[in-house]
Amino acid sequence: MSMATMERAGAHVSTSRLDWTPYLAGAGIGILSWIAFAIAKDPIGVTTAYGRLAGEVAIPLLGAETVATNTYWKAAPFAIDYGVLFLVGIMLGAFVSAIVSGTFKIELVPDIWKAEIGTSVWKRFAYAFFGGVIIMYGARLAGGCTSGHGISGGLQLAVSSWLFLAVMFATGLVASAVLFRKKI
Amino acid sequence: MSDFFAPGSAVLALLIGAAFGALLHRGRVTSCNVIQNQFRLKDYTVLKVMLTAIIIGGVGVMFLADANLAKYAVKDTNLLGVALGAAIFGVGMVIYGYCPGTGLAAIATGSVHALVGALGMIAGGILFALSFDWVKANILTVGAYGKIRLPDITGISSPVWFAGLTLVAIVFFVWAERQQNR
Numbered sequence: 296m297s298m299a300t301m302e303r304a305g306a307h308v309s310t311s312r313l314d315w316t317p318y319l320a321g322a323g324i325g326i327l328s329w330i331a332f333a334i335a336k337d338p339i340g341v342t343t344a345y346g347r348l349a350g351e352v353a354i355p356l357l358g359a360e361t362v363a364t365n366t367y368w369k370a371a372p373f374a375i376d377y378g379v380l381f382l383v384g385i386m387l388g389a390f391v392s393a394i395v396s397g398t399f400k401i402e403l404v405p406d407i408w409k410a411e412i413g414t415s416v417w418k419r420f421a422y423a424f425f426g427g428v429i430i431m432y433g434a435r436l437a438g439g440c441t442s443g444h445g446i447s448g449g450l451q452l453a454v455s456s457w458l459f460l461a462v463m464f465a466t467g468l469v470a471s472a473v474l475f476r477k478k479i
Numbered sequence: 480m481s482d483f484f485a486p487g488s489a490v491l492a493l494l495i496g497a498a499f500g501a502l503l504h505r506g507r508v509t510s511c512n513v514i515q516n517q518f519r520l521k522d523y524t525v526l527k528v529m530l531t532a533i534i535i536g537g538v539g540v541m542f543l544a545d546a547n548l549a550k551y552a553v554k555d556t557n558l559l560g561v562a563l564g565a566a567i568f569g570v571g572m573v574i575y576g577y578c579p580g581t582g583l584a585a586i587a588t589g590s591v592h593a594l595v596g597a598l599g600m601i602a603g604g605i606l607f608a609l610s611f612d613w614v615k616a617n618i619l620t621v622g623a624y625g626k627i628r629l630p631d632i633t634g635i636s637s638p639v640w641f642a643g644l645t646l647v648a649i650v651f652f653v654w655a656e657r658q659q660n661r
C-alpha cells in the first residue's frame with residue numbers, strides 16, 4: 296500500500312471510528328472505574344500525581360532544600376509510582392487511539408480559538424500557560440480535578456465532589472461568556 | 480520504590496491509564512473545541528460523557544463496596560477550599576481549553592498548546608505547594624466536614640440517589656440530543 300493510499304484509508308477511518316457516541320465512551324470510563332476501585336485500589340485521578348511531579352521540577356528552580364522542607368511535598372514526595380505511571384498511560388492510550396484512527400494532528404491554535412478569538416499562536420500559548428497555572432492551583436486547592444473529583448468522586452456520591460462539579464461548571468460558564476463575548 | 484518494581488501495579492497503572500486516555504480521545508473530549516463548546520452550551524458531549532461515567536461507574540462501585548470488594552475513597556469536604564478551588568478551576572478550564580486529564584491526552588494527539596498549558600500546570604503545582612502552609616491554616620479549616628457522602632447528609636440511600644440521577648440524566652440526554660439535532 297502506498298503512503299497516499301494509507302493516508303486516504305486513515306482519513307476514512309477517522310470519521311467512522313472516532314464517531315463513538317459520548318455515551319459509549321462514558322460507559323467505558325464508568326466500567327474502567329470498577330477496575331480502578333476493585334483491582335488497582337486507586338480511583339482514577341490526575342492532579343495528585345501532577346502536584347508531586349511539580350516537586351521534582353521545582354528542585355532545580357527553587358533548590359533541593361526548599362523542596363525537601365516544603366510541607367506539601369514532604370507529604371507528597373515524587374516517585375515514579377502508580378499515579379505518575381497512570382499519567383504516562385493516559386498519553387500512551389490517547390496517542391495510540393489518535394494514530395489508529397488517523398486523527399493525530401499537530402495543533403497550535405484550535406479552530407474555535409481561530410474563529411472566535413484570533414490566530415496568534417503566541418497569544419494562544421500565553422492563555423494556555425496561564426490557564427494551566429490556575430487550573431492546577433484550583434485543582435490542588437479543591438483536592439482534585441474533573442477526573443478525581445468529577446468522575447471518581449461524583450460516582451461515589453461524595454459531597455465535596457458534587458460541590459466541585461456545580462461550582463466549576465458555574466464559573467466556567469461565566470468565564471466562557473466573557474472570553475467568547477461577541478464584539479459589538 | 481518497591482511499588483515501582485511490583486509488576487502488577489506498574490502494569491495496571493499503564494493499562495488503566497491507557498484505557499482512560501483512549502476513551503477520552505474516542506469520546507472526543509481531548510478536543511479543545513468540544514470542551515469550549517460545552518461551556519458555550521453549544522455541544523453537550525462533556526456532560527454526556529461525565530454523567531454516563533458517573534452513573535455506570537457509581538452503580539458498579541456501589542455493588543463492589545457492598546460486597547466488600549472495593550472501598551470508597553471520598554475526598555475531604557472542606558467547603559471553602561473545594562468551592563474556591565472549583566471556582567478557580569472552572570475559569571482555568573475555559574482559559575486553558577482543557578482539564579488536566581484531557582490536556583495530557585490531547586498532547587499525545589498532537590496539541591502543542593495543550594503541552595504549553597501542561598507546563599503552566601507544573602508552575603501552578605509549584606505555586607500551590609509554596610502557599611500550602613497558609614492555605615492549610617486559613618482555608619482548608621473552614622467548613623471542614625471530612626469524608627462525607629450525599630447519602631450521609633440526606634438520609635437518602637445510594638440506590639435511590641442513582642435512580643434519581645439516572646432519571647435526571649435521561650431527561651437531560653433526550654433534551655440535549657434534540658438541541659443538537661435542531
